[in-house]
Amino acid sequence: MTPQKEQSGESCRRRSEEEDEGKANPALPQAQPSFDAPDGGWGWVVLVATILVLALTLAFPSCMGIFYTDLQTEFDASNSETSWVPSIMIAVLHAGGPLCSVLVERFGCRATVMLGGVLSGMGMAASSFTTSIIGLYITAGVITGLGFCFSFQPAVTILGHYFVRRRAFANALSSTGTALGLATLPFLGHYLHSELGWRGSFLVLGAVLLNSCVCGAVMRPVVPRLPRGPSKRAAAARETVVKERARTMLKSLATSFRRHMAFDLFCSNHRFCVFSVAITWMMLGFVVPLIFLVPYATDHGMDQSQAALLLSVMGFINIFVRPPVGLLFSLPWFKGRHVYVFSVALLLNGLSDSICCIAPTFSVLLVYVLCYGLTMSVVGSLVFTVLMDIVDMRRFPAALGLLSIMESVTLLIGPPLAGSLVDRTGVYTYVFLACSMTVASSALFLLVSFYCLDRRDGAQKEVLPALETPHDPVPKYQYIHVSMEGKDDHASIETERVTSV
Template sequence: MATKQQQQQSSESCDRDGEDGDKGGAETPLTQAQPLANSAPDGGWGWVVLVASIVVLALTLAFPSCMSIFYTDLQKQFNASNSVTSWVPSIMTAVLHAGGPLCSVLVERFGCRATVIMGGVLSGLGMAASAFTNSIVELYITAGVITGLGFCFSFQPAVTILGHYFVRRRVFANAMSSTGTALGLSTLPTLSNYLHTEFGWRGSFLVLGGVLLNCCVCGAVMRPLGPRKPRAHKQMSNGSAVTSKEGTNCLASCFHRHMAFDQFCNNQRYRVFSLGVTWMMLGFVVPLIFLIPYATDNGMDQSKAALLLNVLGFVNIIVRPAFGLLFNLAWFKGRHIYVLSIALLLNGLSNNICCIAPTFPVLLIYMLCYGLTMSVVGTLLFTVLMDIVDMNRFLSALGLLAIMESVTLLIGPPLAGSLVDRTGEYTYVFLASSITVVSSALFLLVSFYWLDRRDTAKKESSPAPAPIHSPDCQYIKVSAGGTDKHTAIQTERVTSV
């Protein structure tokens, strides 16, 4: 009887899920992870999706650092200071993260595939429009807001869909997808430098806008797991369509649900992790923005300075897959956060190498050290988040974390630029970045160690259930036949426990 009721409940639940999927459009929303987790292939078409995710991350996460190729030209074109010019990559990176909740709503409504394609169109049009700007404020809007929002719509669904296609090999899949950032760092600076030499910054922005449209191709292969649902056309009792007011309320409800404030308030590990990562982002990406201006300001050729970012990318490409296989071992389960914290600590300390001398050999050593530690951070960042929250809340947790990061990502580069304007030295930027990243690493390391010790102490102090020692213990066996008018009770003696 119980089995029959469970089957009926399961059938009703599936029917409700199907109806919800119809509300979302042509694709089943990937935020409803429970029916998808059971069908995760851990391979097959998932490898195609993984390759597409790598390309998307190469075109989105690595792109803001390439703006340093055009940093000096933008300064001269608009007669702007370091702090004013640095707002361009800062706004781009901040919007990339701040659009997380809106991206989460779009993924639930339209699915990952449509959202990634939409992001590709936005980023391509925004970057192409940047070629025709006549002021730095217009560049803030086109290259900063529009392109950054397109990056957000492409990047976050590409990461989320991997969590549904891979469960057993999730760490390896995340590590491989993170090589997309490395792939972008190893190719985009060279491409940008070549375009800058041939066409100038305006022509380069126009061509790069076309390159970003490849995100649409990558999004097209990200088909949803499970059967496709036909679009449901719901009508009201009078036969008219759903009003725009009801659609607005639905959108507001979805937005509120995907902010994950409940996780931040109730999940202490997520709260600590999000605060530590948010503080880390204040100085984590700043060295990549100011590395080429620092090198060229001290007499290094720009093509040679751009080679440093290529070295960073190649180090990540070589190292990240190996780290993905290593951290997928059973010994690292539950220890990912500690490896991440130690890598952040070493990453922050490596920024001090830049202060030794602005020569190519010194900066090359810096890129090697920075690249190794950055590889570990990129490999484990999303894996740790997936360990902390359930997969059905991952997208909302990522959205809230991203919007928190956007604040520090927005103010970090302008603060660093202001520091350069006041002191006239780039070395202070790398020192400030070192202090910020090191302090965030220590915060994460100490906090999670304390949380683990507290949880262990609670388990040890909780009373264990008393074992049954008496051989005279009895249990009641109840049997009810379909034709019986009463319940028969039979007592048996337990001979062993």
């Protein structure tokens, strides 16, 4: 028998032993068949479900301003205490990313989205029975926010599994989900508030959030699981695995935390460092106007239906502007220039907050939401594109995880700081002025920093060719590695030859 046949026979025996061991031990990773992304078919159903999930999760915290005054009156709370409710909700939505990744790896996107729908629905339903503002922090803030996180991130993840060739188009359409929720949820919240009060509204909204479970049910995995045949050895091994699951879960949490937190990128990649710092500083005042717009309008005598209409107008602007913006900036001319377009849009978005300081009338605030909505569409469409430009796609999930954690800190303290400012001054215009300065300064920091980094990289590219020797473009020696296997069973000859000088 030749060595090749002996090796093939040994490899076959080894594969059969590994297969038997894999069947006996369910803890070992099982081989799964790989399929190409359908780029259509059932993927369109998943796309619609993702749009609905984003409408129910990302846009929901900004609609809490409709119940802002009622919560203050019910619990005799200050502006700072009341604003903790949406801020905790938004912060937990972003900070729960690493835990959500662990659940997705263990149970899949479908089960995680459905779990998020159950948590968010139960959290809002339990909020209708709370008797203190602290209880509202736990139910509406922590539980509902965690449910939003478990629904939002897996929905975006599974969409990338269904679309590869049409991924840009699918992401552009899915981003309209936030705008759809921003356009419809204020109308729904105002109607429920006028008919049922804030407690009844929270109970009904909890039932509405349970629709995320329906959306998650249609998100079937692209790669099906392989069936496992029942056997006595498998049952015995399963009993052993159950005893070690707690230890495995802790190891998985630690491994996932390291994998989804790109601390090395923050130290080595200067562009990612600048971008993450700028975005974290931006979030201190980016979402605050959405929370305080309705209280600001109603505090100056505007009807609540008109104030809710302002948020809906902003949502409709995002619906119609985001898809063409995504297609426009996908043109080749904008490659490498996304960060500058993003910075200019962010600067205009920050400056638009100062429009609210002119007068609290409907016409002035309508001009404000038009300007804010247009610039918000550009910012929302390009934020992930810019991150993909400055970070390798293999490290993108880790970079996004670290950025989400950093954002959650400023998202948590932003609204309470704004509420404290209103409590001390009694004037809402100071909030919008502070948000304008915060967002505009982050845009200028991002713009100037990337301009300096580009200048530095351009100077280095000009210096490097001058250091190379033009008279010796190729090495003097070229080596070719030649392997010669003889027919002898016991030896093989390998030689290295210099073929040119």
